[in-house]
Amino acid sequence: MPANKKPGPSVxxxxxxxxxxxxxxxxEKSARIANAADNSSRSKVGSKGGKSGSYDDWSVDDLRKRAAELDIEGRSKMNKSDLVDALRNH
Structure with a gap:
């Protein structure tokens, strides 16, 4: 990215x-993490989690619903492990 171009006012x-x-x-992920770090501190960003169960414990239907909320393409053809991987890396 050129030095004179900024990512946008929301970052x-x-x-x-x-x-x-x-x-x-x-x-999207970069902006979300950068904004979370700015709201607290960089060292605290990763420690906020732990409130939701592991995707491995979710049913395929629930994983597909979550993938739909995040607009992940190809979710209807994914198996459980593909859905879990897509959600974790979104």
């Missing part, structure tokens, strides 16, 4: 966003 931590994009993360 609060441009430096972290660029690092995440360079690692291969999607624009």
């Amino acid at each position: 609060k931590d441009d430096e972290l966003y660029e690092k995440l994009r360079d690692e291969g993360n999607s624009k």
Whole structure:
């Protein structure tokens, strides 16, 4: 990305966003993480989880519903392990 072009006004931590994009993360995921880090601190971003059960414990129907909420393409043809992988890496 050129040095004079910023990712957009909704991204609060441009430096972290660029690092995440360079690692291969999607624009949406990079913005979500950068904004979460800006709202608290970078060290606390990963420690917020743990409130939801593992996707491995979900039924295929529930996984497909969640994938639909996130608009993951090809979800209707995915098996359980593909759905879990797609949701974890979204």
